[in-house]
Amino acid sequence: MPKNKDDMYGDHISHQFNDDLASLKNEFLKMGGLVEQQTIDAVNALIDGDGYAADEIRARDKLVDTMEKELDEEATRLIARRQPAARDLRLVIAVIKMVSDLERxxxxxxxxxxxxxxxxxxxxxxxxxxxxxxxxNHVTTMLHESLDAFSRLDSxxxxxxxxxxxxxxxxxxxxTRTLLTFMxxxxxxxSRCMAVMWVLRALERVGDHACNIAENVIYMVEGEDVRHTPLEEAARVVGP
Known part of the structure; x- marks a missing residue:
């Protein structure tokens, strides 16, 4: 049965602390939804040959940068004001790391x-x-599911x-091999095939960032850092 530990957070005596943590999580998920949609829209603009839509997506990137700064500031204020420990500190630290992945x-x-x-x-x-x-389709699904795993604290x-x-x-x-053979x-x-290859590279990096978010979810829930470790070891941390 999946480990859903949503009740790990939000059980503090201070209702304001609960609200602060909930706000941090909600703002992070809002930013995640934005960059997920940005990726989907960018691919659609490419395939549809829609230059106007592509230009709009590039302009909206400023909002992503703004959200990153605001989330970093909110997390820093929470640490300074609440001095969280143990699981709460893991949540805040993980959000700071994952915000960087979302910005990328x-x-x-x-x-x-x-x-x-x-x-x-x-x-x-x-x-x-x-x-x-x-x-x-593959990497945006990974990104969506990594955000869902964060929301439900599902390692x-x-x-x-x-x-x-x-x-x-x-x-x-x-x-990449297919395109190189064709060229x-x-x-x-x-020139045009190289542009597509760079798009494929960008999508592969989106998958990497989704994986990074998943690793941080495991850190939040299990208290173990599984970055740069074999999958078998991460599986042992998560358990059955």
Whole structure:
């Protein structure tokens, strides 16, 4: 049965402390929802050849940066005011780390939008869009589920996301090989195919950041840092 420890937080004598922690979690999830949608919209702009939408996505990146600063400030104030310990301190520290990952997801979405704008002006690349759509669906699902695991403090689901990261790496490598082969056979479209390759790279990085968030969820729930550890060891931390 998945470990859902939502009642680990929010049981303090101080109702204001409960409210502060709830606000931090809610604002983090709001930022997560924004960067998830940014990524989806950027891929849609690429595939649809919609330069206007791509430009709008790049402009919205400023909101992501603002939310990152506000969340960092809120977390810092909470530490200074409440001096949290044990599980509460893990929550605040994890949020600070995960906010950085979300901001970087926003940066990757901005990069995709940049290439979407380029290809909208130059014309579609002849290959790569099927692979972009496939990997995009995979990594945005990972991101969504990592945010859900955070919301429900579900370390079992977080472990599943960590396992998915290897599959994304394999899909990225296969897609890259396909595009390289195509460019070797027909050099006329190298520039546009390279733009698609950079988009694939950006999506692979989104998957990495989703995995980082999942690792921090395990840290919050289990109290163990599973970064840079084999999956087998992370599985032992989470348990059955």
């Amino acid at each position: 997801v926003g940066d990757e979405a901005k990069k995709i939008a940049k290439f979407a704008l380029t290809l909208a002006e130059e014309g579609h690349a002849p290959r790569g869009y099927v692979e972009v759509r496939h990997i995009s 079992t689901q977080a472990l599943k996301i960590m396992r998915e990261d290897k599959r994304v790496d394999e899909e990225y490598q296969a897609a 070797m056979e027909d050099s006329r479209n190298i």
